[in-house]
Amino acid sequence: MTTNITPYKRPASVIAKRSFSKGSRYLIALVLIAFAVIPALWVISASLNPAKSLASDTFIPRNPDLSNYTQLLLDTNFPYVKWLLNSLKIAFITSLATVFITATTGYALSRFRFRGRTDLMSVVLVINIFPSILAMVALYSMMQQFGTFIPAFGFDSHGGLIMVYIAGQMGINSLMVKAYIDAIPKELDEAAWMEGASYFQTFTHVILPMITPIIITVALLSFIASYGDFIIARVLLKTSDKLTVMVGLFLFRSDRFDVDYGKITAGAVLAALPIIMLYIPLQKYVISGLTAGAVKQ
Secondary structure, rough: OOOOOOOOOEEEEEEEHHHHHHHHHHHHHHHHHHHHHHHHHHHHHOOOOOOOOOOOOOOOOOOOOOOOHHHHHHOOOHHHHHHHHHHHHHHHHHHHHHHHHHHHHHHHHOOOOOOOOOHHHHHHHHHHHOOOHHHHHHHHHHOOOOOOOOHHHHHOOOOHHHHHHHHHHHHHHHHHHHHHHHHHOOHHHHHHOOOOOOOHHHHOOOOOOOOHHHHHHHHHHHHHHOOOOOOHHHHHHHOOOOOOHHHHHHHHHHHHOOOOHHHHHHHHHHHHHHHHHHHHHHHHHHHHHEEEEEOOO
């Protein structure tokens, strides 16, 4: 005896609602992608435009060439290569120092209990609510006074700028690392202690290999923040040879009677390459570090 089973058919209204929902999501995604991609393509197009103009009757310029890049790199009045190397040096040192400080601090906040621990984390959260622009006057005055004793870490120095970047980034990043370590069972630490490992050995041999995603995330975010900063570097640096690439690009517009958009856009494209080259191979670690830290917190 066979039984005929009639397959269930969804009502047409349900199918229409799901199709509309899916279509609207795709439409919103396409609009957001367009807002993100079109300006970048426009800058690349302008950098290849020998007419040195942002406005063009075609999206792809006629007779595109690399003359803007050549003139940018060979310009003796604006040492672009020096500015780019300054930015890379500052961002690299800041990233390394931030990773070391945040990793050790996050481990201490997660594994040790001491007086003032909760208050310390609350203060860090409150301080990060306020934008860094509010501290510009204080930072300017502090760097001037500090430079009278230690010029290498004072006003108009890379050392002073690096210190400011590290101080601004280590707070919230330490809490991110702490939240990530909280999800690691403490029994692993206790097993290492029973084997005779010290706290430092436990951190370096047990905890550190397990928090690689959040470490890479902190390093990359710190690099991007310090590399792309304009306001703090503009206030604390004055000598032309010590400027960063973001401040240097601003000089192409402010120190000229005419605006050479060809050089500006070419400089912007070259300045974006280090970030792209770092982010693309490390994006899976960044996504893993941010999502895991958010879930485990």
